[in-house]
Amino acid sequence: MRAPLKGKFRTQFLLPAGLLSVAAMASLAVFFPGAGAGASGHADASQVSTNAKDVLKACGTVNTKGVSPTPNSGNPFTSTNLICHGGNLIAYGNHAITYANPPASYIAAGRDLFATTCSSCHGNTANGTMIVNGKTEATIGPNLQGVGAATVDFWVSSGRMPATDVKAVEAERRPTRLTPQQALEIAAWVNSLDPAVPAVPYPHLNGANQSVGADLFSLNCAACHTITGSGDALAYGTNAPSLQNKQVTSQQVVEAIRTGPANMPRFSGNLSDAQVRDITSYVTGRLQHPTNPGGFDLGGVGPVAEGFVALLIGVGGLALVAFWIGDRS
Amino acid sequence: MSDADHQPSRTRVPMPIAALSDPHMSDAARHPKRAEGVIAIVLFASMVLFAIAGAAYWQNWSPWVFGGALGGGMFALGFGLTAWGKYLMPQGPFVEERHTLAGTDEERDALSAALYERTTVVVKRRKLLGGMFAGGAGLFGIVALFPLIRSLGPLPKNELDVSNWKAGTVLVDSNGRPIRRETLQAGGIMTVYPRNQKIVKDGEVTFTQQGLATDQTVLIRLSDGPLPQPTMPGREGWAPDGYVAYSKVCTHLGCPVGLYERELEVLVCPCHQSMFNVRDGAVPQFGPAPRPLPQLPLGYNDQGYLIATAPYDQALGPAFFERTT
Numbered sequence: 001m002r003a004p005l006k007g008k009f010r011t012q013f014l015l016p017a018g019l020l021s022v023a024a025m026a027s028l029a030v031f032f033p034g035a036g037a038g039a040s041g042h043a044d045a046s047q048v049s050t051n052a053k054d055v056l057k058a059c060g061t062v063n064t065k066g067v068s069p070t071p072n073s074g075n076p077f078t079s080t081n082l083i084c085h086g087g088n089l090i091a092y093g094n095h096a097i098t099y100a101n102p103p104a105s106y107i108a109a110g111r112d113l114f115a116t117t118c119s120s121c122h123g124n125t126a127n128g129t130m131i132v133n134g135k136t137e138a139t140i141g142p143n144l145q146g147v148g149a150a151t152v153d154f155w156v157s158s159g160r161m162p163a164t165d166v167k168a169v170e171a172e173r174r175p176t177r178l179t180p181q182q183a184l185e186i187a188a189w190v191n192s193l194d195p196a197v198p199a200v201p202y203p204h205l206n207g208a209n210q211s212v213g214a215d216l217f218s219l220n221c222a223a224c225h226t227i228t229g230s231g232d233a234l235a236y237g238t239n240a241p242s243l244q245n246k247q248v249t250s251q252q253v254v255e256a257i258r259t260g261p262a263n264m265p266r267f268s269g270n271l272s273d274a275q276v277r278d279i280t281s282y283v284t285g286r287l288q289h290p291t292n293p294g295g296f297d298l299g300g301v302g303p304v305a306e307g308f309v310a311l312l313i314g315v316g317g318l319a320l321v322a323f324w325i326g327d328r329s
Numbered sequence: 330m331s332d333a334d335h336q337p338s339r340t341r342v343p344m345p346i347a348a349l350s351d352p353h354m355s356d357a358a359r360h361p362k363r364a365e366g367v368i369a370i371v372l373f374a375s376m377v378l379f380a381i382a383g384a385a386y387w388q389n390w391s392p393w394v395f396g397g398a399l400g401g402g403m404f405a406l407g408f409g410l411t412a413w414g415k416y417l418m419p420q421g422p423f424v425e426e427r428h429t430l431a432g433t434d435e436e437r438d439a440l441s442a443a444l445y446e447r448t449t450v451v452v453k454r455r456k457l458l459g460g461m462f463a464g465g466a467g468l469f470g471i472v473a474l475f476p477l478i479r480s481l482g483p484l485p486k487n488e489l490d491v492s493n494w495k496a497g498t499v500l501v502d503s504n505g506r507p508i509r510r511e512t513l514q515a516g517g518i519m520t521v522y523p524r525n526q527k528i529v530k531d532g533e534v535t536f537t538q539q540g541l542a543t544d545q546t547v548l549i550r551l552s553d554g555p556l557p558q559p560t561m562p563g564r565e566g567w568a569p570d571g572y573v574a575y576s577k578v579c580t581h582l583g584c585p586v587g588l589y590e591r592e593l594e595v596l597v598c599p600c601h602q603s604m605f606n607v608r609d610g611a612v613p614q615f616g617p618a619p620r621p622l623p624q625l626p627l628g629y630n631d632q633g634y635l636i637a638t639a640p641y642d643q644a645l646g647p648a649f650f651e652r653t654t
Contacts, residue, residue, distance in 0.1 A: 224588045
């Protein structure tokens with residue numbers, strides 16, 4: 001019984017896994033040209049630093065105002081893999097998450113896309129637009145300069161932007177109108193206006209611990225998103241969206257945790273990159289693919305739905321059976 | 330009392346003798362043959378389903394197959410049995426005669442007289458014994474109240490008014506790590522606990538890294554710099570570098586107030602939707618909470634860790650009778 005399983009394991013798991021890892025290495029090299037250069041030592045301006053001042057010196061004008069400098073928590077300070085090239089921050093991070101800015105070649109295309117799809121609300125230079133009505137001012141589109149590439153990528157890649165209804169309380173997740181590539185292009189251009197962090201994250205989920213992630217999820221996320229991740233209503237017409245949606249990618253989960261979109265808090269120094277990676281692994285793993293050993297999960301929204309079904313179908317069915325038994329034929 | 334006393338009230342009724350020719354004994358169903366066929370099919374289905382359940386258990390099939398077959402088999406068995414009783418049993422109506430339940434007047438009078446004779450007259454002859462018995466039973470009743478009262482627990486004294494947060498208590502996260510100035514960015518939130526608390530309970534001294542459940546506190550960073558104005562008049566200097574800390578225990582019914590909305594700067598209680606604006610002293614804006622969340626004054630110690638500069642100035646959590654603050 002064991003030997004064939006072993007063979008099966010080798011052919012059906014190890015071989016594809018090996019091929020996948022080779023493909024992943026290749027794609028990484030394509031994504032981060034600086035990473036390969038840094039590793040091989042050919043890049044002239046690449047350097048690894050643990051000092052915040054050196055980081056700023058090597059990476060040019062990265063706006064790090066208000067960024068938590070706690071080590072390995074989504075910032076370039078004391079980052080174990082820091083890559084700067086030509087005075088630009090290319091990538092940083094560690095074994096858990098690599099943060100990388102989109103390549104500079106994306107900027108031109110991003111400028112055009114921004115002008116056609118975003119500028120009517122966010123302004124031609126992404127510094128936001130206001131409407132003045134008498135004495136009150138209302139923001140139509142907020143200032144995007146200095147928010148970092150991850151913020152822009154999250155809003156565009158999740159379909160929340162471009163918004164359909166600018167007066168809506170919240171921009172809900174929708175099918176995307178722009179491709180992931182186009183989202184990165186827009187992020188590249190916006191970030192080039194005032195370079196900032198966090199950069200776009202690439203989590204390495206293969207070493208993640210889903211069990212630890214579940215604990216951290218219940219501690220930090222479940223208050224609003226509920227323990228099953230089905231989402232819940234909040235104050236003033238806002239809501240915490242469902243995370244059970246399988247369209248939610250691991251990259252978007254990390255982006256949301258690190259940037260705090262809209263009303264979501266921003267988690268920085270209190271969650272390390274490894275912890276964020278664990279949470280992400282749990283969300284895109286067990287939470288999005290529950291096993292439901294008890295049968296139907298009924299949306300996973302808790303005892304109200306379960307009690308409703310039990311009362312309506314269970315007690316109602318019992319009542320009908322009792323009527324049938326007691327009825328004279 | 331003899332058997333003869335009962336005779337007048339007991340009427341004997343002859344047992345009805347069942348006869349299949351009696352119209353009362355005919356089947357209830359209009360077409361008994363058809364009903365019998367249907368019931369036979371249902372009962373046979375239960376046999377098949379039970380066999381499937383057995384095979385599923387034996388062969389370790391999907392729990393859906395096992396549960397479905399077992400449940401279906403039981404349903405078919407019960408349905409068949411009920412239908413048999415309902416459609417293929419005599420339909421009646423049957424009447425069972427019985428004697429009258431009430432006794433005669435003479436019987437009642439005799440009982441009253443006997444009771445009076447045996448209690449009042451006979452017992453009152455021994456007044457001393459009666460008094461002693463009443464004393465014993467009464468004392469037992471009073472003593473039995475002791476454990477009942479004790480089971481209500483010790484008096485709370487001032488336990489509900491004080492928490493484990495003292496002046497100088499270091500804030501730690503769920504792993505016991507202290508919080509530094511740079512831990513949170515503006516818009517961040519975390520739950521913090523008092524570090525290294527000495528808990529004295531029933532004379533036993535224990536040290537806890539995280540205090541008690543009621544000590545849970547939410548730490549929120551509202552801005553990178555100091556707040557333009559204190560969260561409430563008289564709370565100047567409570568929020569260094571934009572950090573504010575509020576008790577996580579709702580003042581309504583004690584739920585954990587952990588839902589934080591960054592842009593609205595509102596804490597929401599998940600149980601009854603009380604909303605607290607954290608920039609304005611967590612005064613309830615909506616919902617049943619009667620009081621603001623208590624705020625913890627913050628500062629730094631010489632190691633740069635966030636500490637409480639003073640205990641909470643009021644009792645935490647929901648109201649109680651002796652609440653004074």
